[in-house]
Amino acid sequence: MANSEAESRVRRLRAALDSGRWAPVKRLLASLNPAEVANLLAALPERERNLVWEMVDPADDGQVLLHLPEDVRDGLIRQMDAEELVAAAEELDIDDLADFVDSLPETVTRQVMRALSDADRARLEAVLVHEPDTAGGLMNTDTVTVRPDVSLEVVMRYLRMRGELPAHTDALFVVDRFGVYLGRLPLDRILTREPHQPVAEVMDRDTEALLVDMSDLDVAQEFESSDLVSAPVVGPDHKLVGRITVDDVVDVIRADAEHNLLSMAGVDEDEDLFAPVHLAARRRALWLGINLASAFFAARVVGLFEATIEQVVALAVLMPIVASMGGIAANQIVALMVRGIALGQVGAGNTAALLRKELAVSLINGLLWGLVVAAITSWWFSPTLGLVIGLALLLNLLFAATAGLLVPLLLRRVGLDPALAGSVIVTTITDVMGFFLFLGLGTLILL
Amino acid sequence: MANSEAESRVRRLRAALDSGRWAPVKRLLASLNPAEVANLLAALPERERNLVWEMVDPADDGQVLLHLPEDVRDGLIRQMDAEELVAAAEELDIDDLADFVDSLPETVTRQVMRALSDADRARLEAVLVHEPDTAGGLMNTDTVTVRPDVSLEVVMRYLRMRGELPAHTDALFVVDRFGVYLGRLPLDRILTREPHQPVAEVMDRDTEALLVDMSDLDVAQEFESSDLVSAPVVGPDHKLVGRITVDDVVDVIRADAEHNLLSMAGVDEDEDLFAPVHLAARRRALWLGINLASAFFAARVVGLFEATIEQVVALAVLMPIVASMGGIAANQIVALMVRGIALGQVGAGNTAALLRKELAVSLINGLLWGLVVAAITSWWFSPTLGLVIGLALLLNLLFAATAGLLVPLLLRRVGLDPALAGSVIVTTITDVMGFFLFLGLGTLILL
Numbered sequence: 001m002a003n004s005e006a007e008s009r010v011r012r013l014r015a016a017l018d019s020g021r022w023a024p025v026k027r028l029l030a031s032l033n034p035a036e037v038a039n040l041l042a043a044l045p046e047r048e049r050n051l052v053w054e055m056v057d058p059a060d061d062g063q064v065l066l067h068l069p070e071d072v073r074d075g076l077i078r079q080m081d082a083e084e085l086v087a088a089a090e091e092l093d094i095d096d097l098a099d100f101v102d103s104l105p106e107t108v109t110r111q112v113m114r115a116l117s118d119a120d121r122a123r124l125e126a127v128l129v130h131e132p133d134t135a136g137g138l139m140n141t142d143t144v145t146v147r148p149d150v151s152l153e154v155v156m157r158y159l160r161m162r163g164e165l166p167a168h169t170d171a172l173f174v175v176d177r178f179g180v181y182l183g184r185l186p187l188d189r190i191l192t193r194e195p196h197q198p199v200a201e202v203m204d205r206d207t208e209a210l211l212v213d214m215s216d217l218d219v220a221q222e223f224e225s226s227d228l229v230s231a232p233v234v235g236p237d238h239k240l241v242g243r244i245t246v247d248d249v250v251d252v253i254r255a256d257a258e259h260n261l262l263s264m265a266g267v268d269e270d271e272d273l274f275a276p277v278h279l280a281a282r283r284r285a286l287w288l289g290i291n292l293a294s295a296f297f298a299a300r301v302v303g304l305f306e307a308t309i310e311q312v313v314a315l316a317v318l319m320p321i322v323a324s325m326g327g328i329a330a331n332q333i334v335a336l337m338v339r340g341i342a343l344g345q346v347g348a349g350n351t352a353a354l355l356r357k358e359l360a361v362s363l364i365n366g367l368l369w370g371l372v373v374a375a376i377t378s379w380w381f382s383p384t385l386g387l388v389i390g391l392a393l394l395l396n397l398l399f400a401a402t403a404g405l406l407v408p409l410l411l412r413r414v415g416l417d418p419a420l421a422g423s424v425i426v427t428t429i430t431d432v433m434g435f436f437l438f439l440g441l442g443t444l445i446l447l
Numbered sequence: 448m449a450n451s452e453a454e455s456r457v458r459r460l461r462a463a464l465d466s467g468r469w470a471p472v473k474r475l476l477a478s479l480n481p482a483e484v485a486n487l488l489a490a491l492p493e494r495e496r497n498l499v500w501e502m503v504d505p506a507d508d509g510q511v512l513l514h515l516p517e518d519v520r521d522g523l524i525r526q527m528d529a530e531e532l533v534a535a536a537e538e539l540d541i542d543d544l545a546d547f548v549d550s551l552p553e554t555v556t557r558q559v560m561r562a563l564s565d566a567d568r569a570r571l572e573a574v575l576v577h578e579p580d581t582a583g584g585l586m587n588t589d590t591v592t593v594r595p596d597v598s599l600e601v602v603m604r605y606l607r608m609r610g611e612l613p614a615h616t617d618a619l620f621v622v623d624r625f626g627v628y629l630g631r632l633p634l635d636r637i638l639t640r641e642p643h644q645p646v647a648e649v650m651d652r653d654t655e656a657l658l659v660d661m662s663d664l665d666v667a668q669e670f671e672s673s674d675l676v677s678a679p680v681v682g683p684d685h686k687l688v689g690r691i692t693v694d695d696v697v698d699v700i701r702a703d704a705e706h707n708l709l710s711m712a713g714v715d716e717d718e719d720l721f722a723p724v725h726l727a728a729r730r731r732a733l734w735l736g737i738n739l740a741s742a743f744f745a746a747r748v749v750g751l752f753e754a755t756i757e758q759v760v761a762l763a764v765l766m767p768i769v770a771s772m773g774g775i776a777a778n779q780i781v782a783l784m785v786r787g788i789a790l791g792q793v794g795a796g797n798t799a800a801l802l803r804k805e806l807a808v809s810l811i812n813g814l815l816w817g818l819v820v821a822a823i824t825s826w827w828f829s830p831t832l833g834l835v836i837g838l839a840l841l842l843n844l845l846f847a848a849t850a851g852l853l854v855p856l857l858l859r860r861v862g863l864d865p866a867l868a869g870s871v872i873v874t875t876i877t878d879v880m881g882f883f884l885f886l887g888l889g890t891l892i893l894l
Binding site for chain 1: 452453454456457458460461462480482483486489490491492514603606607609610611612614615616617634635637638639640641665668670671672673674676693694696697698700701704705707708709711712713714718720721724725727728731732734735736738739741742743745746749750753756757760761763764765766767768770771772775776778779781782783785786787790791792793794795796797800801804807808811812815816819820823878882
């Protein structure tokens with residue numbers, strides 16, 4: 001729910017900035033890792049962010065930029081000169097660099113490419129050919145491989161000669177002489193088995209490699225369900241092309257979760273807390289505009305019943321209740337569906353069963369709250385009006401269940417994002433139906 | 448956004464179940480790991496879930512139960528007899544067992560405790576004394592420790608004698624003879640440094656240990672920002688008490704994200720897709736009831752202007768527009784705030800700056816959409832009514848910015864969950880203000 005340490009850092013930084021003393025700011029920055037510095041920068045208004053950014057150790061620039069939300073990153077990159085950007089890029093791993101290159105101006109990208117060694121440039125290009133949201137886009141090419149026929153002793157000698165291993169190496173990969181992936185050799189097995197044993201006897205053959213074009217969310221699911229720290233990535237010919245590490249997978253999970261949370265409320269997940277006002281306004285305007293169209297559509301429906309309202313003003317007083325309850329009920333289901341779709345738990349296989357369940361839930365809540373609304377309305381206005389609103393509420397909750405369930409699935413089917421579009425479409429439906437049912441029943445029963 | 452592999456498994460399973468053939472069901476189950484089986488079970492209606500559960504390999508029962516949403520887990524546990532439950536519990540690691548014990552009936556818990564070895568029982572109790580949402584509740588006690596003064600060669604001899612290491616061991620922990628944590632000895636350093644070097648020379652002293660009472664979200668933040676695979680946990684005396692591994696941290700991140708997504712829509716995050724109807728209905732009823740109270744409150748405000756509406760029915764037709772736009776704008780900000788609070792990016796330090804920014808964003812969008820609404824309304828009804836609605840919309844968006852920003856912070860301050868309560872409170876405010884502003888201005892200007 002909250003992160004108290006990060007928050008107290010923001011507070012301390014603000015205090016230091018407000019007092020105009022730079023020494024404590026620098027001390028604080030020096031005590032943080034790049035991800036923490038990034039989080040701190042994202043929490044500052046633009047002017048102060050730029051001030052603090054100047055004080056970040058240039059050796060960390062690349063890592064800090066990488067951990068920033070896209071908006072903030074782009075803002076800071078615009079202020080850096082080519083030389084600084086090239087220096088920042090040089091500090092990064094190849095997979096991180098691949099993410100970073102997209103944010104750079106074209107001329108700087110070319111300079112960065114030139115500054116790389118031939119081998120690194122080839123590795124960067126190998127990653128850049130893949131879409132960023134696939135296993136290929138996530139992977140790093142820094143694999144350490146061994147052959148199955150050598151002994152653990154030979155492997156240990158090789159490792160000692162080689163020196164430090166890439167970060168998050170929990171296993172070496174075993175390949176044949178054509179580079180085809182055969183299995184993993186976990187580091188702890190090298191350490192706990194007898195040195196004379198050949199790799200083939202010790203290696204783990206059960207861990208399947210990920211295909212290079214697998215989606216990043218499937219990769220995340222695979223990591224989660226198999227509790228992986230790193231996984232091999234292979235091409236269609238089953239040749240090893242790279243590896244994915246858990247730290248990048250955690251970023252995927254976090255980003256997807258933020259996407260779902262913010263999309264449902266109609267916010268772009270790249271939006272920065274302190275985005276420039278004109279950018280934030282433009283981004284949110286679209287969503288407000290769509291909602292305005294939906295609201296005018298609902299108003300048109302209300303307009304059909306102007307004559308009825310003129311005779312029974314109480315209908316106008318009560319009509320928002322039916323629409324709003326439908327919206328709430330439908331959005332509860334949309335949220336469940338967005339999670340269910342993300343986990344691969346809903347689809348053609350169980351739609352009918354789910355719909356039966358949700359209609360039953362809505363029937364119960366419709367009867368319960370329909371009675372409550374009817375009772376209050378009877379006391380406030382009249383029993384007949386109570387009957388009208390109770391009935392309209394019950395029917396609208398049944399519509400809400402149907403729409404909340406089917407709209408996300410339909411959007412999914414036609415390739416749209418249920419988290420982004422689901423909520424607004426479903427709310428339009430429940431608003432329109434809410435007004436139509438209540439005012440329609442009112443016209444029939446009261447006039 | 449979606450998980451295609453998991454979905455296709457659900458489809459295949461349904462096809463097999465529908466055809467009544469068990470062999471393909473068993474084959475499918477045998478090819479999945481416990482987490483995947485759990486995901487599949489959660490996607491099935493209750494009756495079919497119970498059928499498939501019977502076919503799961505009993506050796507996996509514990510792990511599968513552990514990966515299930517709480518509702519589903521409790522449902523299956525109710526059907527198992529004590530003997531089966533004890534057998535399932537015995538397959539689990541101590542930290543997993545600690546999560547599992549809470550779901551068990553008391554009598555079974557006692558049986559499980561008795562079935563454990565003395566050492567395991569002591570370790571389980573050591574975990575159970577901590578709150579589940581702290582580092583202590585997340586940790587496992589299976590640490591492998593070494594002393595700083597021995598050589599890597601001795602460490603390797605010890606490891607070979609010891610045999611297999613606990614899952615996700617990427618480093619051993621270095622402690623002094625009192626058990627005080629000194630640093631980590633990453634496995635790859637054991638393999639790449641010279642065997643005669645003492646541990647003290649090779650170990651990583653930079654990684655700080657996590658305190659046992661740290662919140663699980665702070666732990667997750669620490670893992671994310673430092674890209675950890677495992678981390679040592681120490682008591683207040685700095686003695687090593689356990690370690691946390693990245694797989695459990697991924698679960699924390701996932702659970703927190705789901706909590707935020709579902710809470711904002713008023714759904715309990717434990718709610719299972721196929722929860723029994725009466726349970727689902729009861730859980731969602733509360734939220735609908737709260738919303739009903741809020742809607743009646745808004746209706747009371749509308750009721751104040753009955754006389755005005757009677758004279759200008761167009762006000763009734765248009766009034767939902769102002770309220771709805773305010774709700775949308777406010778919820779955009781609530782979603783941003785929920786994320787910002789989760790990341791520790793908002794607090795007293797930057798509230799004023801954030802408020803200035805959000806008011807500016809609302810001013811721009813209020814002017815823009817206020818003009819659009821005024822223009823459409825002028826054409827549909829009259830220019831005076833256009834002026835009223837445009838002005839009301841602008842003002843309501845400014846209220847929306849203030850409420851969307853301050854309500855989550857206030858809730859946070861008094862210890863309530865901004866994701867859960869924020870959305871409903873803020874929507875109540877924007878509905879009430881929307882009706883009040885529009886109908887109030889209407890009364891002043893039109894009558």
